[in-house]
Every structure is written in C-alpha cells, then in structure tokens.
Amino acid sequence: MRTPYLFVFAQAHESFRIPEILSIAELNCFTITFPTSPGEVRSSSSPFVVLELEEEQHARLLARRCILIKAVYEFYAQGSTYEEVHEANRRNRHLWSRYIEDTSFKFIVSAYNHTIAQSRQRQVIESFSYMDFMGKIDMKNPEIVLGCFEEYPSRSGTTRAKHEGDGGFLRVWFGRLIEEGSARPLVGKFDVKKRVYYGNTSMEAEISLLMANQSLASPGKVIYDPFMGTGSMAYTTAYFGAQVFGSDIDGRQMRGKGDQPGIIRAASQYGVSSRILGLCTFDVTHNPWRCGELFDAIITDPPYGVRAGAKRLGRKKCRPNLPPSTLTSVRDPDQPYIPPTKPYELAELARDLVLLGRYLLKPRGRLVFFLPTVTDEYQEVDIKTMLCDGMEVVANSLQDFGSWGRRLVTIRKTTSEQYPAPTFDVPPPVPEQSPTGNEEAVAHVPAHQDFRRKYFEGFKKASDAESDK
Template sequence: MRTAYLFVFAQAHQDFRLPEILSIAELHGFTITFPKEGQDPSRPFVVLELEEEHHARLLARRCILIKAVYEFYAQGSTYEEVHEANRRNRHLWSRYIENTSFKFMVSAHNHTIPQWRQREVIESFSYMDFMGRIDMKDPEIVIGCFEEYPNRSGTTRAKDEGDGEFIQVWFGRLIEEGSARPLIKKFDVKKRAYYGNTSMEAEISLFMANQSLASPGKLVYDPFMGTGSMAYTTAHFGAQVFGSDIDGRQMRGKGDQPGIVRAASQYGVSARILDLCTFDITHNPWRCGELFDAIITDPPYGVRAGAKRLGRKKHRPDLTPSTPASVRDPDMPYIPPTKPYELAELARDLVLLSRYLLKPRGRLVFFLPTVTDEYQEVDVQTMLCEGMEVIANSLQDFGSWGRRLVTIRKTTLERYPAPTFDARLPAPNGSEDVAAHVPAHQDFRRRYFEGFRKVVDDESNK
C-alpha cells in the first residue's frame, strides 16, 4: 500500500523539480504516484505517494531541490479543514502518543508568523494528546505545520500584515531533511581550483548529474568538456567520466597538471576522470558504439564562446605540391583550421552521435538555448532521430531567452553505424513538417547579439 508524503521544495528552478525526482526514482528502481489532480509543481509543497519510507529518504538524500520530506497527515485552506483531515488520519500518528519525545514547529512560505500565533497554532493541535516530553534539540519525531502565502515580493507592507491570509496549510511528520543541497556550496565555482568564463554553476551541474542517473559503475562522456563542470558532479555520485573537446587548452589550463585534474583532486574524484582527449566530435576516434551509460554536456552556443568544428570558412582551391603556400615547416605544430558550428546543426549531430555511443536506455543530457517568445515544442523534435525520445524538457528562464535542459533517452536496441555528419538528418518519424520547421535556437548566436529583434515585413512599416 502506498503512503502519501509531503515534499517541501526550495524556491528555485521550479521547472526542474519533477524531472529530477522522477530520474532519481528511476535510478533506484521505484515509482512515484501523483495522488491529486491539478497539483502545481511550481508551488513549494507537493504531495506524492511512495511504496516505502526508504524511497522518500533516498529522494531527500539525492535531489538538489528537496528541502525536506514529511509523512503527510493533512492539508486544508482553513485550520478547521486541517484538523478534520488530521483526525481522520489518527492511525498515522497515534503510535507516537504515549512515550515519544517530540518537537512541534510552525513556519510559513512567503510570510513570517508572529510567535504568539505560532503558539495558538500549536495549541490547536492539543487533541493529539502527545504524552512524551518536548525536546527542542534531539526529538524522536518532528511535527511540522506550514502555511503557504501568495508571493507578495516587491510590495511594501507592515511586518504582520496579511497574517492568517494563507492559501493552504500543510501538516505532517518529518521523515528526513534534504541533504543534497549543501553540495551546491561544495562545488561552488568561485571556490574551485580551476574554472573558466564558461564554467557551469554548481546547482545546474548537480541537476544535470541527477538527470544522467550518475552512479557507481556508470560510464559518462562529455563531448564538450571545457573546464569540466559536469565531470566533477557526476564523478561525485560515483560515475567514471571521459571527456573531450576540440580545444584542448580549456581542459589543460596552465601548469604541469591539467586544470581539470587539479579541480577533480580538490573534490577527491580525480581517480574517476578516465581520460581527456582533444578532437572534434564530427571527426571522432570512436570505432564502436554503445560505450556509455550517459552523455552529459553543455554545448557552446556562442554567447561567451562559439562552437567550432574542423573545416574552412571559405572554399580554398586545391594547391599543387609546387605551390609555396602548401609547404609547412615540420618543426612548427600544425593547427587545423576551424569553422563555426551552427547550433541547430550541432544539436542534431549531438543526438545522432549519442544514438551511436549510448547503451540502450542511456541518456543524453544537454542544454539548448532558445528564444522565449518563439519557442515551440516542435523545436526539440527537429533534432531527434529514430530510436531517441525526449523524456524531460525544463526551462531556465532569463527573460527574452532561456536555456532548456533537455533529457533524451535511447529507446532502440538496434545497432547503428557510426554517423558521418555529412548530410542533414532526415525528417524525424517521416514528418516533413517537422523537417521544414525553423526552430527558435536556429542562428541563436547572431540573434542574441542583435537583441532578439523580430523581423518585421516592410509592408507592416508603411
């Protein structure tokens, strides 16, 4: 029989919450039920049903956005409704009545409850008749009551104004406080031994590691390694990491020891960095597929660093051996020419490469920047190929643009040949409409520096 649990979330990255907990549930092999229709995952309190209390603890220990998990007793828009529901659930808390030390706490979201009313709220639950001693430091159980208020940020008001005008009250017994959020400070980029101007912030890196199902025994690949932000978090969760980049200088940094290895040593995970190689993913050395359990990356999209691939920007006529320009000093290192790598093309190639390199049910986790006003769900479909499906698509909103954390799973058991990246992908699932669609991430770099100005017909300006 399933038990209802109250999840208290940190008020950040609301769109990432459900994909994260569903991913960790899949990692540990259990399912989550959503008992109430119309629950808003953007609100800080959500009730979910699990088979075992142990599952709730697993989620609290791994999910970055969970502040705490409570055994759910009651909720209501008034305290009368809460007390009525709580009395109906007496079987859940009656075993703690006789001889259990306890602590009762009352708090609010978007509001501060005055102490006198906190006491009133606690006394209103006197019918529970707990006989154990009150222990504020080390109780056997913690009972929590939460009032949820509407967001009133940006308004000027007295401290206690609106007290009692809550949206909902939530009530339950603490199972476990979230222990993963402190990892945000541990992996803080500002405290890292090696980082660059494109290093991913710690919280987002941890989300991506959870989406990739990083765990001991997993092999994870980052094809745009850069300064290694995703490598440290995935390695922290036990995965072995391989990285590559077209520009090896980002991975090496300065000094005798590569920068990524220095930072990994700081976190105690250097032994899980298998190797770092310099190559273009469109001219890669992979000669067999199905190597990796996950591919996790943040492709460069041109705001701080543009994506490159091997090749020349302009066609150059063939040179004969007698042409002086074809003679190169053998003592000088050869630096191959590169050309811009358009984001939409890069995304399609990344999915195609992932289908080749991932094991069945392996995951590709990456960020895709899009223009907010022009984004459509079909945008993500334009990059898909047969055997790959989107299972999560979460937005980090920056206003006029945002970046989407896209999680794609390999669903096929069929073995595909190594991709050549020479031709445009065929229409996914045979859909010509999707193939003809221009996604909102097309030419993102140019549009970003143009301020995302919309193209207006000359006729409309007359």
C-alpha cells in the same frame, strides 16, 4: 499500499523538480504515484507537493540524493483553512496515535512567501492540542518533528510590512518529518568560486548537480562529456560514483596552466581524480570512436556562441583551385599544426549530438544537455525536430532568463539496434511528415537556430527588425 508523503522543495528551478525525483526513482528502481484527486495537483510554482511511495525508505533515498528537496514529511493533512486541516488530521489519527504516550517531539510552524509572528506560531501549535502528546518537548534532539507550513501567494515586487497579510494563506500543509534533504549542501561544496580551476563558461554548481542526477550517475556507470571545457559536469557525476571520459576540440580549456591538467587538479580537490578516465582533444564530428554503445550517459553543455562559440574542423571558405606550386606551406616546422575550424551552427550541433548519442549510448542510456531557446519563438516541436529513430525525450526543463532561456533536455535511447557511426557530413534529409504528424512542422525553424545572432541582436522580432531599417 502506497503512503502519501509531503515534499518540501527549494524555492528554485521549479520545472526541474519533478524530472529530478523521477530520475532518482528510476535509478533506485521504484515508482512514484502522483495524486489525481481534485484539488491535490499543485501548481509547479508551489514548493509543496504530495506524492505516494511504497516505502518510507524510498522517501529517504530521494531526500539524500535530490538537490532540490529540502525535506520529506509523512503527510497527515492539508486544507485551505485550519478547520479543514484539523478535520483531516483527526481522520488520520492512526498515523500519529502511536507517538502519543511517550515520544519526545518538536513542533515547527513556517510559511512560504511570508513571515509568521511568534505569537501566532504559538496559537497554531496550541490548535493541535487535541493530539494529546504526552512526551516531553525537545527542541534539540526530539524523536519526531511535526511540521506545519502555510503557503502564501507571491508578493514579489511589492512593498509591505513584515507581517502584513498574516493569515491570508492559500493552503496549509501538515506532517511528520521523515528526513531533511542532505544533498543541498553539495551546492556549496561544488561552488565554482571555491574551485581551484574554472573558466568563464564553467557551469554553476546547482545546475551541474541537477544534470548529474538526470544522467543517473552512480557507481559502475561510464559517462562521456564531448564538450568538456573546464569539466563542471565531470566533478559532480564522478562524485556520485561514475567514471568520466571527456573530450573537447580545444584542449587548452581542459589543460589550463601548469604541469597537471586543470581538470585533474579540480577533480583532486573533490577526491574524484581517480574517476577521470581520460581527456582527449578532438572534434566530435571527426571522433576516434570505432564502436558504439560505450557509455551509460552523455552529459554536456554545448557552446552556443554567447561566451564561446561552437567550432568544428573545416574552413569557412573553400580554397580556390590554384596550381600546386602556389600552395607551398610557409608554416614553421617547429610549431605544432593547428587545423582550421569553422563555426558550428547550434541547430546542426544539437541534431548531430542526438545522432552521436544514439551511436555511443547503451540501450536506455541518457543524453543530457542544455539547449538555449528564444522565449517568444519556442514551440514543443523544436525539440522533436532534432530527434532520430530510437531516441525519445524524457524531460525538458526550462531555466528562464526572460527573453531567452536554456532548456535542460534529457533524451533516452529506446532501441537495442546497433547503428553505424554518424558521418556528420550533410544534414539529415527533411522528413515528409513531422514527428507530430503536423505537415506544417516540416518547414519549421526551431527557436534555437541562429541563436547567437538573435542574442546579440537583442531577440528582435522580424517586424521590429524591419522597422529599424
């Protein structure tokens, strides 16, 4: 029989919450049941959600690994009024009656989007007096902690008194604390500002931890980052036990200054340098991989041209057909050869990344990467246009910046068929029919195409651009 648990999430990254807990549940081989009763399905903006699990240990595993979980409670009651909460709590007496006689306890009353006065906190606690707990009150080391949470509507952008609107909550939640989230302190541990080596494109700690969870990083896994940069994702995935290999077209970002590569120095700071398998400099479109199915996951943040543009080997313009005598090299033989590069358009890069993932990933391996999109132009079909046979979308979470946002896309390899190495020479042929069956999507231009140009133009609509001429 499944037991309901109340999850209290951090007030950030709403669309990342459910994909993260589903990923950690998959990693630990158990399932989560979502409530289907009317009124129980909550808005994605709410930090409270009730989910059903088979064992209490499953709740503890989620609390210890999920970055966005603040705490997990055994769920006792909820309601839009305290009368509803007390009525439901009395019906669930069998859940808490065993703590009545001789159990020390602590009672906390808190609110979301509001601050409750201490006098009313006492009133709320006294309203649960019918539970008749006979154990002592212990504020420092209680045997159980009972939590009551009031959820208020958002009042962002308004000015009001500290306790204004007290009692005007949307819903009340009540339960017994199972475990506080112990993974959130990792955000401070991996803070970029405290890192010995980082760059202007280093991923913030919280996001890199979420990406590591989406990749199912764990001991025994081998994970690859094809756009390694300064290694933000390598440290978090290695911390969770995975072995990491990285590459980049520009080795200077990985090396930094000094005798020891910057990534290795930063990895040593976190005690994971032994889990960095190697760092290589090459273009992913001219990669050295001679066999596939090498990695359990690919995790990366591809450059999309705002702070650093994506490059691939090649020349922007073809050389004219000149006589061989005019093509004599004037390069100093003592200097290293630096091959020419050309821009790598984001839509083409994303499409190639999926093909590379299908080749290099083991069956059921995951490809986790960020994709920037223009908010007004984005459509669900944008993600489907980059898919290929044998790959499916697992999660698509948005980090919203207003006019644009970046989507953390998780794609899983669903096939055990071995595919040849992709060549990346020409774009894949346009299908006669879109993956959704909508013929209009054949000519669809995804919102992430030409993202760099749109970004620096201020995301002007076509009509606005015409009026500026």
